[in-house]
Amino acid sequence: QGLAGRSTKEVLQLYAARSQQMKLQRSSVVTQLHGAIKKRLKQDLKNLRSFALELSKDFQRQSKTCLYQVLAAVQGIQLQNEAMRMFQIKAFNLEQSLQEVTERYERENQKRKALHNNLVELRGNIRVHCRIRPLLPFDDAAGYSVSQDRQRNFSDKVAYAADDETVLVKCSRPGHASVSKTFQFERVYNDLESQDAVFADVAPLLTSLLDGYNVCIMAYGQTGSGKTYTMLGPQLERNLAFSTDEESELGIIPRATHEVFRLISEKPPGSYWVEVSVVEVYNNEIFDLLAKDSYGKVFGVKRDVVTTREGKSDVPLLTHETVENASEFLHLVNKGLQLRVTHPTLVHAHSSRSHLVVTLTVTTVVFEDNFGTLWEDEQTSQRLNKEAFYTFPQKMRDDKSTPSSRASSPEQLEATEKMKQVKTRLQLVDLAGSECVGMSGVTGAALRETSFINRSLSALADVLGAIAEQRAHVPYRNSKLTHLLQDSVGGDAKLLVMLCISPGQKYLTESMQSLGFGTRARQVQRGQVKKKNFPVLSRVK
Numbered sequence: 455q456g457l458a459g460r461s462t463k464e465v466l467q468l469y470a471a472r473s474q475q476m477k478l479q480r481s482s483v484v485t486q487l488h489g490a491i492k493k494r495l496k497q498d499l500k501n502l503r504s505f506a507l508e509l510s511k512d513f514q515r516q517s518k519t520c521l522y523q524v525l526a527a528v529q530g531i532q533l534q535n536e537a538m539r540m541f542q543i544k545a546f547n548l549e550q551s552l553q554e555v556t557e558r559y560e561r562e563n564q565k566r567k568a569l570h571n572n573l574v575e576l577r578g579n580i581r582v583h584c585r586i587r588p589l590l591p592f593d594d595a596a597g598y599s600v601s602q603d604r605q606r607n608f609s610d611k612v613a614y615a616a617d618d619e620t621v622l623v624k625c626s627r628p629g630h631a632s633v634s635k636t637f638q639f640e641r642v643y644n645d646l647e648s649q650d651a652v653f654a655d656v657a658p659l660l661t662s663l664l665d666g667y668n669v670c671i672m673a674y675g676q677t678g679s680g681k682t683y684t685m686l687g688p689q690l691e692r693n694l695a696f697s698t699d700e701e702s703e704l705g706i707i708p709r710a711t712h713e714v715f716r717l718i719s720e721k722p723p724g725s726y727w728v729e730v731s732v733v734e735v736y737n738n739e740i741f742d743l744l745a746k747d748s749y750g751k752v753f754g755v756k757r758d759v760v761t762t763r764e765g766k767s768d769v770p771l772l773t774h775e776t777v778e779n780a781s782e783f784l785h786l787v788n789k790g791l792q793l794r795v796t797h798p799t800l801v802h803a804h805s806s807r808s809h810l811v812v813t814l815t816v817t818t819v820v821f822e823d824n825f826g827t828l829w830e831d832e833q834t835s836q837r838l839n840k841e842a843f844y845t846f847p848q849k850m851r852d853d854k855s856t857p858s859s860r861a862s863s864p865e866q867l868e869a870t871e872k873m874k875q876v877k878t879r880l881q882l883v884d885l886a887g888s889e890c891v892g893m894s895g896v897t898g899a900a901l902r903e904t905s906f907i908n909r910s911l912s913a914l915a916d917v918l919g920a921i922a923e924q925r926a927h928v929p930y931r932n933s934k935l936t937h938l939l940q941d942s943v944g945g946d947a948k949l950l951v952m953l954c955i956s957p958g959q960k961y962l963t964e965s966m967q968s969l970g971f972g973t974r975a976r977q978v979q980r981g982q983v984k985k986k987n988f989p990v991l992s993r994v995k
């Protein structure tokens with residue numbers, strides 16, 4: 455508008471000035487914008503940097519904490535490891551000291567047993583071992599007329615071996631006072647212990663036998679409690695012979711016989727012989743089960759028991775058979791046992807109705823001069839000269855028995871001016887069943903049997919009681935059994951009573967009775983058992 459009237463040149467100049475002005479204006483805006491952006495960017499960068507800084511500081515802090523935690527954990531583990539190691543050491547030490555204590559306990563226990571054994575020897579105590587047989591199928595049968603309800607518990611076990619010296623009887627029955635009682639014995643066998651284990655404890659007595667002691671092993675217990683099993687082994691059915699098929703099942707008698715002959719075989723030859731006698735005490739009569747008639751047939755002959763001038767018991771005319779080895783011995787014992795069931799005077803249906811006494815006599819012959827034997831001590835020698843001095847061959851002629859091949863031949867003996875004989879005796883007794891059978895309803899032969907068994911066993915208890923109380927009079931002669939066993943029971947023998955116990959509840963009364971008998975027997979003190987006078991062969995040059 456204002457250009458009207460202006461020249462082109464002026465107009466051009468005006469345009470140029472205007473665009474110059476606008477250019478200037480634009481560049482100042484750009485400059486301003488640039489400044490603002492730059493400022494903003496700087497600020498952002500600063501913020502970013504401080505944020506990053508914070509972040510890194512935070513990270514550092516956290517990782518430090520983590521590190522501490524890791525360190526603490528590692529330290530904790532180390533401590534735990536250390537503690538664990540200490541515990542292990544402690545446990546190891548404890549284990550070791552436990553083992554030491556156990557070993558020491560075992561040693562002390564052995565020592566205590568040895569001391570107890572010495573005490574038993576010194577006091578002349580009767581040793582009592584107790585064997586609890588396993589429960590057997592026939593324990594289930596009730597046998598009495600009782601209600602079904604009571605029968606159900608009959609086969610429950612009530613007698614246990616608490617340890618190898620303690621019997622525990624534990625029983626509670628409805629309507630009865632509960633029983634919980636322990637009994638101590640020299641040795642208690644549990645139902646799993648073998649014939650081997652039982653014999654292992656008997657074997658030392660056989661060494662004693664050859665060292666000059668009389669020995670008696672007596673099984674006591676009710677019928678079915680394992681007396682015959684323990685003494686002989688399992689019996690064959692029908693005849694009363696014992697089976698020798700299963701060696702591990704053999705009882706004390708066959709094992710003892712083998713052991714005696716084994717021990718003899720270790721001795722100097724020609725100085726021992728062994729005789730056997732088998733006797734049964736039935737209805738207070740003594741039967742010689744090895745007696746022979748004029749045809750050599752074995753039949754039971756009644757014998758009597760007498761007291762000799764020396765106060766010993768003796769059975770005159772009793773058959774003593776000389777045997778040379780264990781099988782000869784056992785053959786004779788078996789023959790005697792079979793006679794028990796076939797002989798008319800011995801009409802008892804069950805072997806438990808009579809007492810069986812198997813005696814093994816070892817005679818030791820000592821030739822004093824020719825062999826230069828020395829005697830144990832002056833006193834022993836003197837006593838022996840008084841007691842067991844025989845002039846040879848007079849004695850040999852008197853004696854029905856013939857020496858075995860182990861003994862020197864008579865010709866050899868003839869050359870000897872004098873000889874000494876020492877007899878030691880091993881008596882093995884299987885007593886009649888100790889059950890207190892009621893007399894009601896029993897008549898005739900059974901009544902006689904029962905009353906004789908009851909009387910003989912109570913006579914045995916009376917004898918033990920009299921010895922225990924050191925009474926002046928011991929009633930040995932009240933029964934043939936006690937009279938026969940007088941020397942063994944009365945103090946001239948190492949005596950072992952083997953109590954046999956049936957474990958079932960059905961037999962509780964009988965078991966308690968047997969355990970009571972064993973407890974009383976243990977209390978008997980008979981004074982030190984005498985050793986027969988033996989030369990000390992080891993000192994022979």
Ligand code: ADP
Nearest residue numbers: 587588676677678679680681682683684688806
């Ligand atoms: P007892 O002679 O006391 O009347 P037995 O010796 O005849 O008794 O034993 C009765 C039954 O029990 C027999 O069949 C016998 O074999 C068995 N018996 C006894 N004791 C044991 C035992 N320890 N282990 C296995 N069986 C046994």
Ligand code: MG
Nearest residue numbers: 681682805806
């Ligand atoms: Mg029997």
